[in-house]
Amino acid sequence: xxxxxxxxxxxxxxxxxxxxxxxxxxxxxxxxxxxxxxxxxxxxxxxxxxxxxxxxxxxxxxxxxxxxxxxxxxxxxxxxxxxxxxxxxxxxxxxxxxxxxxxxxxxxxxxxxxxxxxxxxxxxxxxxxxxxxxxxxxxxxxxxxxxxxx
Amino acid sequence: xxxxxxxxxxxxxxxxxxxxxxxxxxxxxxxxxxxxxxxxxxxxxxxxxxxxxxxxxxxxxxxxxxxxxxxxxxxxxxxxxxxxxxxxxxxxxxxxxxxxxxxxxxxxxxxxxxxxxxxxxxxxxxxxxxxxxxxxxxxxxxxxxxxxxxxxxxxxxxxxxxxxxxxxxxxxxxxxxxxxxxxxxxxxxxxxxxxxxxxxxxxxxxxxxxxxxxxxxxxxxxxxxxxxxxxxxxxxxxxxxxxxxxxxxxxxxxxxxxxxxxxxxxxxxxxxxxxxxxxxxxxxxxxxxxxxxxxxxxxxxxxxxxxxxxxxxxxxxxxxxxxxxxxxxxxxxxxxxxxxxxxxxxxxxxxxxxxxxxxxxxxxxxxxxxxxxxxxxxxxxxxxxxxxxxxxxxxxxxxxxxxxxxxxxxxxxxxx
Numbered sequence: 001x002x003x004x005x006x007x008x009x010x011x012x013x014x015x016x017x018x019x020x021x022x023x024x025x026x027x028x029x030x031x032x033x034x035x036x037x038x039x040x041x042x043x044x045x046x047x048x049x050x051x052x053x054x055x056x057x058x059x060x061x062x063x064x065x066x067x068x069x070x071x072x073x074x075x076x077x078x079x080x081x082x083x084x085x086x087x088x089x090x091x092x093x094x095x096x097x098x099x100x101x102x103x104x105x106x107x108x109x110x111x112x113x114x115x116x117x118x119x120x121x122x123x124x125x126x127x128x129x130x131x132x133x134x135x136x137x138x139x140x141x142x143x144x145x146x147x148x149x150x
Numbered sequence: 151x152x153x154x155x156x157x158x159x160x161x162x163x164x165x166x167x168x169x170x171x172x173x174x175x176x177x178x179x180x181x182x183x184x185x186x187x188x189x190x191x192x193x194x195x196x197x198x199x200x201x202x203x204x205x206x207x208x209x210x211x212x213x214x215x216x217x218x219x220x221x222x223x224x225x226x227x228x229x230x231x232x233x234x235x236x237x238x239x240x241x242x243x244x245x246x247x248x249x250x251x252x253x254x255x256x257x258x259x260x261x262x263x264x265x266x267x268x269x270x271x272x273x274x275x276x277x278x279x280x281x282x283x284x285x286x287x288x289x290x291x292x293x294x295x296x297x298x299x300x301x302x303x304x305x306x307x308x309x310x311x312x313x314x315x316x317x318x319x320x321x322x323x324x325x326x327x328x329x330x331x332x333x334x335x336x337x338x339x340x341x342x343x344x345x346x347x348x349x350x351x352x353x354x355x356x357x358x359x360x361x362x363x364x365x366x367x368x369x370x371x372x373x374x375x376x377x378x379x380x381x382x383x384x385x386x387x388x389x390x391x392x393x394x395x396x397x398x399x400x401x402x403x404x405x406x407x408x409x410x411x412x413x414x415x416x417x418x419x420x421x422x423x424x425x426x427x428x429x430x431x432x433x434x435x436x437x438x439x440x441x442x443x444x445x446x447x448x449x450x451x452x453x454x455x456x457x458x459x460x461x462x463x464x465x466x467x468x469x470x471x472x473x474x475x476x477x478x479x480x481x482x483x484x485x486x487x488x489x490x491x492x493x494x495x496x497x498x499x500x501x502x503x504x505x506x507x508x509x510x511x512x513x514x515x516x517x518x519x520x521x522x523x524x525x526x527x528x529x530x531x532x533x534x535x536x537x538x539x540x541x542x543x544x545x546x547x548x549x550x551x552x553x554x555x556x557x558x559x560x561x562x563x564x565x566x
Binding site: 010015016037040041062065066118 | 503504505509513522533566
C-alpha cells in the first residue's frame with residue numbers, strides 16, 4: 001500500500017485548489033455536515049431549478065480527502081436531477097466501502113477508490129456525500145439540523 | 151536537522167534497556183520500525199505487566215472476596231496486593247482511600263454522582279478550567295443539570311496556562327467543588343495543582359484532580375498535593391485498559407453513598423434493608439477487573455524498579471528536543487507553550503490537516519494522535535479544528551523525533 005494510492009494527483013489538486021468553494025447566495029438548501037472524529041465541518045449550499053442542481057458550492061474546513069471529495073462532488077453533480085445525484089451518491093458510497101465496486105464511468109471520482117484501503121478515512125471522503133443526500137431529501141429550501149457521519 | 155552530537159548530553163538513562171522491556175516496540179508497521187508517539191492516548195505495556203496478567207489468567211484466576219478455596223484466596227491476595235502497591239505509589243493514607251474503577255472517566259463520574267449530586271443545590275457552583283478533557287467537563291455538566299448548580303470555567307492564557315489568581319477570582323461563596331487536570335492532555339501544560347488546591351481548600355472548597363496524564367510522568371503524592379480526590383487510569387501508566395483508581399479522602403468517601411449497587415459492596419441484604427460494606431468495597435460493586443488490577447499493580451512495581459528520576463529527565467530532554475526541532479520548522483505552530491509542560495507536543499502544520507498528517511506518518515511507522523483530543527474547548531480557544539500530538543514516554547528516542555520531523559516535512563511537500 002502506497003500513500004500515493006490515497007493521495008492521488010486528482011485528490012491533491014482538488015485539495016490545493018478546491019472548486020466551487022465558498023458561499024452561495026441565494027441558496028435553496030443549506031446543510032451542515034460534521035465529522036466528530038476529526039472535527040471536519042462542511043456547509044453545502046444548493047440552488048435548484050427545474051428539478052436539477054443548478055448550482056452547488058461548499059465551504060468549511062477539513063482534511064485533504066474531505067476537501068477533495070467535496071470539490072469533486074460539486075463538479076460531478078452540478079446539472080444532475082435529484083434522482084441522478086442520489087444514484088451517484090449510492091455509487092460513490094459503494095466505491096468507498098465495497099472492494100468489488102468498480103470505478104468505471106466515474107470519471108475523476110474514480111480517484112476516491114484509494115480511500116477504501118484506509119478504512120478510518122472513509123468517513124472523510126463520505127461526509128460531503130452524506131451531506132448532499134441529506135440536502136436532497138429535504139424540502140427544497142431552508143436550513144436543516146447538522147448531519148453527522150457518526 | 152540537528153545531528154546527534156548537537157543534542158544535550160544527558161545523564162545515564164539507558165533507553166535501549168528500557169525499550170527491551172516493551173515487546174511491542176520491536177514491531178514493524180508498514181515495513182518501518184514502530185515509532186510509538188501516542189503515549190498520551192495509551193502507553194505500552196512492559197513484559198512485567200504482560201507476564202503478571204498472563205500468570206494470573208493461567209494459574210490464579212477465580213472470583214475474589216468470596217470463595218474459601220485456594221484459587222479464590224490467591225486471586226484475592228493478588229487483587230488486594232495491587233491495591234497496596236497503589237496506596238504506596240500515590241502515598242494515600244490507607245487502603246480505604248483507594249477505590250478501583252474502570253478508569254479516570256468512571257472515577258470522575260463516581261465523584262460527580264456520589265459526592266456532588268447529594269451536595270449541590272440550585273445556584274451552587276462547580277468550577278473547572280478551560281483546558282479540561284471532556285471527561286472532566288461532561289460529568290459536571292450532567293450533575294449541574296440534575297441539581298440546578300452552575301458550571302464555571304477558569305480561563306486559560308495564550309500559552310495554555312492556568313493561573314492561580316484566575317481561579318481565585320472565580321471562587322465564590324457558592325463554589326462547592328473545584329476540579330482540574332494535573333496535566334493537560336491536549337497541550338501538555340502542567341497545572342500549579344498544589345497551589346490551586348491550597349487556594350480552594352482555604353475557602354473550604356472540595357477539590358478533584360484529574361491525574362490521567364500525570365501519573366506516568368511524575369511522582370504523585372496525594373497527601374502533598376492536598377486534594378480531596380485524585381483520579382487516574384492504568385493504561386496511561388503502562389498497565390492494561392479498563393482499570394483505574396479513584397483516590398478519595400477517607401472522611402469524604404465515608405460520607406458518600408454507594409454509586410452502584412450489587413455484590414461485594416454490601417454487608418447484609420434483606421428486602422427491607424441493605425447495609426453497605428466498608429471502604430473501599432462500598433464503591434466496588436460487582437466482580438471487578440481483577441486481571442486489570444493485577445496488571446496495574448505490576449506496572450507500579452515495574453516503575454518502582456526504574457530510576458524514575460533519570461526516566462523523567464530523559465522525557466524532559468525529549469520534550470526540549472522535539473520543541474526545538476519541530477519549533478524550528480517555519481510552517482509548524484506548536485499549540486500549548488506553557489512554561490511547565492509534560493512530555494508532549496501538540497502542533498498544526500500549515501497546509502496539512504492533522505488527519506492527513508496522521509495517515510501519512512502512519513505509513514512511515516510513526517503513531518501520533520490527531521484530532522480534538524476530547525478537548526473541544528481547547529481547540530476552540532486556539533481556533534484550530536484539530537491538532538497533531540506527539541506524546542512521549544521514557545522509551546522514546548531522539549531518533550524517533552528526527553523521523554517525526556522528516557516525515558512532517560515529507561507530508562508537507564506531498565500536500566502543499
